[in-house]
Amino acid sequence: MNRRLIINSIRAEKSVSAATCIFMALSAMLFSLSILLFAELSDSVDRLMTTAGTPDFLQMHAGELKEENIRAFGASRPEVEDQQILRFLNLPNGILSIGDASLAENTQDNGLCFQSGRFDLLVDADNRAIQPGKGEVYVPVCYRAEYGLQAGDIMRIGTETLRVAGFLRDSQMNSMMASSKRFLVSEEDYERLKPFGSEEYLIEFRLYKGSDLNAFSTAYREAGLPQNGPTITGPLIRMMNALSDGMMILVILLVSVVILLISLLCIRTLILTQLEKDKPEIGMLKAVGISKKGIRDMYFSKYLLLSLIGCAVGILAAMLLAGPLSAQMRELYGDPGHTGLIRLLALSGALIVEAVILCTVSRTIRKTEKLTAVEALFLRGSIGKTKNLFVPVGIITAAAVFIMLVPWNMKSTIAAPEFVTYMGIGKSQIRIDVRQTADETADLEETLGSVTDSLLKDNRVADLSLMQTGSYQVNLPDGALYELMIENGDHGRFPVQYTEGRYPESADEIAVSILNAEEMGLQTGDILKVRVITDDGTGPEQFEILPLRICGIYSDVTNGGKTAKACLTDRTPVMWNVIYLSLNEDISPEEWVREYKERFAGTNQGVRITLISDYLQGTYGQTIRNISNAAAVSCALACLVLFVVVLLLLRLVIWKERQDSSLMKALGFSSADLKRAYLKKMVVSVFTGLIIGIFAGIVPGQGLAGLLLGTMGAHGFRFIIDPFAVFLAAPGMLLFAAAAAAGISLREVSRIRAFECLGVYRN
Amino acid sequence: MEEILQVKNLRKGEILRNIGFAVREAEMVAIMGPSGCGKSTLLYNVSGMDQADGGEVMLGGHEITGLSEEERAKLRLSGMGFVFQQMNMLSHLNLIDNIVLPAVHADKKHQKEYYSRAKELMALFHIGELALRRVNEVSGGQLQRACICRSMMLEPPIIFADEPTGALNQTAASEVIDAFLEINRTGTAILMVTHDSRVASRCERILYMLDGELQGELTLGKYTKEREKEREKQTVRWLEDMGW
Structure with a gap:
């Protein structure tokens, strides 16, 4: 029963x-x-x-290297389980192509390497270590779909060719958020192709489980070992992968x-x-x-x-x-x-x-x-x-707008050119990196001079700013010593977003990235003592300790997220230079970049020119595509949910008021009159819901999305809204869904008969 | 005959004022009175569906005013039967399922036996062929007889009925009252609230209520078909005397 x-x-x-x-x-x-x-x-x-076997600690380094010092350091640390130094041949993207696709516009640092003998293995689709044969190359799997590649394609490196034998998974550089990509070749081919690029080193350590990674990083820095390049740790790799x-x-x-x-x-x-x-x-x-x-x-x-x-x-x-x-x-x-x-x-x-x-x-x-x-x-x-069943309709409309807008706003925020400013990159059109390379014939200062000369003479350039990064020893307020990468220059010209305070304006100010502030326990107003070199370079090294006041904290994902910004002009050696620039309005940045890439192509001078919009697309394209998918799904869900809710609740209202409606009809009201009355109430609740939903999708939604984007390293950001989507497309779609459902539900009003009110209505 | 229901000094706000009466085993009693006099309130308070403010109600020798809601529900399930003016049945079940519902709820083990009893009762009240019909597929009179079957499933010693013919036409009302007489003949006491003097005249006794108090009582004796007209006239005269 x-x-x-x-x-x-x-x-x-x-x-x-x-x-x-x-x-x-x-x-x-x-x-x-x-x-x-x-x-x-x-x-x-x-x-x-x-x-x-992903390393727990990885130091990238461009320049000379004394292997025995690193080995000695590794041997002296009890937490080190294994260590190795891998070589990576950084190739200019302009000379690379696979099949019909050129990598000239690619924003990643692409390069060659050969299989490691110990750990950090590059593996195939079945997670087995790959051993490429002579003339073979294995391509990062993330490029397969992007460039429509397949095994058998030919990869060209300058005048040389390699056959694509398959695709590889790289446990530390798989994600597009990792800025480098490794192509795997045999050791013989690596040596043969060496003249096409500049060699960098990956100094890698695996630590025993439970070791203190921060203590190890500090020990490495304090040991004065090579560090001309970003430091990456296991947790950061895991985060980028995920x-x-x-x-x-x-x-x-x-x-x-x-x-x-x-x-x-x-x-x-x-x-x-x-x-x-x-x-x-x-x-x-x-x-x-x-x-x-x-x-x-x-x-x-x-x-x-x-x-x-x-x-x-x-x-x-x-x-x-x-x-x-x-x-x-x-x-x-x-x-x-x-x-x-x-x-x-x-x-x-x-x-x-x-x-x-x-x-x-x-x-x-x-x-x-x-x-x-x-x-x-x-x-x-x-x-x-x-x-009143119109109250839940209003609440659900607001919730539907919310789930539609949060992914949309996240997508438009990440896709907007301003987003880079939340990631530690100045808001400019173009970024030029000038770095030390392993090529000893290339002089960093000379290269920088030639680049800046060209830029200063170029009247298409509207504005530019040079940032120079060096490694400084600092005394924390608690007396601890710390090795800090400080980027010096005019930070007001292309500013990044500060979650607290502002950019440094004078020589006694410094801003630190969130990761550094968290790790060192710093707040704005604290004093950092920085050791700066004051000699003229001719005599013995002289230095003094400068007290710098922390004037701002910003979010940064570049160089492992641990950076600082100041306006120092001392003689501390420059590790790398970044020039941010913007062009006059009528100049096409794409063409300008192409021209400059050609000018510096093929040189091993370590000049890298990136169009910021390409950088965004290259680094976050995959994420944007994923969030777009999620946004499309949530958009469809929101419309479906609102359709079902309006259809159902309006029917329930009509059912509840059937006796009254019948009486109204008996008194001379028409079906159209009754429908109009229902529509009015529905429109009021849906519009109220839309307004609340739009507000919630922007304000609390921003907080929620902030938590999500915070996991990406973008802190304290504000939604960059696409007004068309937020104020027109999203409400429009939901209104259409609600109107369609209301149209169907209101048909029931015509079926109510005037005589029903005279007796108990039974189905 | 022993008294199955004893009511003493029953009070409920301004609606019931110190009411006292009794119903004997196998007796059929009607309560009459003008609208708003408190008839239905009296019925629901003596049956334990509502909680009285004071007084005493003894049902089958047990005091029920002090029982908790769940205890009273249990008592209603097996100690009494109910028939209402609005023939409330679950619209998603057919007639026979509706009839056995309370009995099965009380004792799931004897489901089969309950269905057999339901069929017997339905046959007795001439609705045997409607067992599988849905609630909205039968007439008001048939539905009310099904409600009587439901009230009789666990063979309670007393049935309370609130205007059982109030929503029915004359033919249907006659069928329903015949059904009540039939179950009364089997020994079940009936306490019924009614507006209909013809229905009341079928009962053994009539209590007249006015402004929350019992004003009078008419004893007619057991119903016989032969004395039907005479009982009706006697009832109407008495009601007129009471100010009806």
Whole structure:
């Protein structure tokens, strides 16, 4: 009998049951999808990093190197498990092409290497170490889709050619956020191709588990070992590996939480309306002596069944969607290992969601317990507080706008040219890096001189600013010593975003990156004592300690995120130079960059010219594409949810007011009059929801997205909004969904007959 | 005959003022009075559906005013039957499922037996062929007889009925009152609130209520078809005397 009761009740209320089931399935699907993707990603990354033997500490270095000093340092540290020095042949992108595609516009540092003998292995699709034959090259797997490559293609390096034998996974440089990409060749080919590029070193250490990485980094810096290049640590590599896809997963998780809240509100409203409708039946059940639990079980078992169906559909949909959504992840990091466990986790996620929903169902049904049999029989009193069904419509509209806008705003923020200023790069059109190379014939100062000369003579250049980075020893307020990379120059010309304070304007000020501020425990106003070299370079080295006041803190992801900015003009050796510049309005930056690249192409002078928009696309393109996918999914979900909600709740309102509407018709009102009245209320609640939603999508949404982007290293950022999307496209789509649903629901008004009010209306 | 229901000094706000009466086993009693006099309130308070402010209600020898809501629900399930004016049944179940619902809720083990009993009762009240019909597929009279079947499932010693013919036409009302007479003949006491003097005249006794107090009582004795007209006239005369 119970089974019949449940099935008949579901049949009789098809639309309400279907909507409840859709909400349950959506919530289960999104939650279990985010768990599935997150677990797959972290398991794949873990497996790859374990198989490949990713280093815990990596120092890149361009310039001379004394291997024995490094070996001695490694041997003296008890936490070092293994160490090695790898060579990396940095090639100018202008001389590289694979198949028909040129890498001239590529913004990564592309170069060659040969397989390591110990750890940091480059592996194939099955996570096995690759040993390339003579004349063969293995290409980073992230380029396969980007350039449409396949095995057998020919790679050209200047006048030389190599055959693409396959694709490789690089546990530390797989992500597009890592700025370098390694191509694997045989040692013989490496030596042959050496004249085409400049050699850099990767000084790598693996530490025993549980070792203090910060203490090791400090010891390395204090030992005065080579450090002309960024320092990268295991956790940073793991973060970069996880982020470009992780961001999409976090967006899905955010959407899933909002959808769950919408579902809870919607299901609660549906149940309350249903209970209100069933009040006489509930009264009868109470009157004939059915216990509270008995009545609760009758309703609960229906929702339990719907929840089981929703859960099964949700998990199935999550499994199906996980395939295409994780395709890129699997290509980059390989298949996850513990598929059984991962599926179990995803299933538990869906079950938790259903448990939360069923708890709400149970709590809502319990509201019937407050009514006495007499109250229910004579339709006195009310179950719950949901009197006005237009209120949930407004709330759900706001939530729908929110889940639509947060991913959109994140996408437009990352894609905007200003975004680089949150990542530690000045807001300019073009960035030119001038670095020391291993080529001893190239003099850094001379190269810099020739570049700046060209720029100063070029009347197309509107503005430029030179930043020079050196390594300084600093005394922290607590007396500890620290080796700090300080970028000196005019920071006001192309400023980065400061989360606190402002850029340094005078020689006694310094700004530090968030990572440094956190690690050193610094705040604005603190004093850092910096050792600067004051001699004229002819006599013995002289130095003095300058107290610099911290005037600002900014977010930075360049050079491992640990940087500082000041206006020092001492003689501390410059490790690298960066020139930021902007062009006059009528000049095409693309053409200008092409011209300058040609001018400095083929030289081993370490000059690298990057169009900032290309840099953004190259570094964050993958992330932007992923977030765009997530934004498209959440946009479709938001429209679907609002459509279902308006369709359903408006029908419920019409049903609730059927007697009154019938009376109105009996008194001479037409269907059109009644529809207009409903539409007015609907428009008010939808518009109120839209306004609240837009506000929430921008203000609290910014905070939420800030938490997500903070994981990428971009701190304290503000949304860079695309007004068309925020104020026109998103509300427009939702309005269309709401209008379509209202149109369908309002048809019911025409079916109400004037005579119905004369007797008790029964279906 | 022993008294199945004893009511003493029952009070409920201004609606019921120190009411006292009793119903004997297998007796059929009607409560009449003008609208708003407190008839239904009296019925719901003596049956434990509502909580009285004071007084005593003994049902089958047990005091029920002090029972908790759950205890009273249990008592309603097996110790009494209910029939309402609005023929409330679950619209998602067919007639027979609705009839056995409270009985199965009380005792799931004997489901089969309850279905057999439901069929017998339905046959007795001439609705046997409607067992599988949905609630909205039968007439008001048929539905009310199904409600009587439901109230009889656990063979309670007393049935409370609130205007059981109030929403029915005359033919349907006659069918329903015949059903009540039938179950009364099997020994079940009935306490019924009604506006209909013809229905009341079928009862053994009529209590007249006005402004929350019992004003009078008419004893007609057991119903026989032969004395039907005479009982009706006697009832109407008495009601007129009471100010009806």
